[in-house]
């Protein structure tokens with residue numbers, strides 16, 4: 001990928017999409033197509049902008065932890081918009097970031113290395 005910048009928009013999920021198994025999700029948009037590579041979370045090719053959906057059905061529920069978990073979850077989605085895939089361990093990009101017991105609160109060296117590799 002060769003993407004010098006990324007725009008990101010944030011939305012609440014629509015009321016008619018009551019999936020209750022995630023806290024937030026990122027789409028990487030080209031035209032009107034999502035080029036995300038779920039479950040990896042990274043785009044499959046250059047994208048025009050990122051669209052983050054905050055799940056209004058779960059974001060303030062125990063599924064997504066207490067209020068202290070919300071900023072790390074948003075930071076995780078911003079990492080996706082910037083092109084980062086899921087990572088392991090206790091990184092901000094760990095798939096388990098939304099776990100109420102996740103210790104990730106800020107980008108780790110691994111997260112920063114990913115951004116430096118992309119940009």
Ligand SMILES: [Zn+2]
Nearest residue numbers: 041076086095
């Ligand atoms: Zn993710």
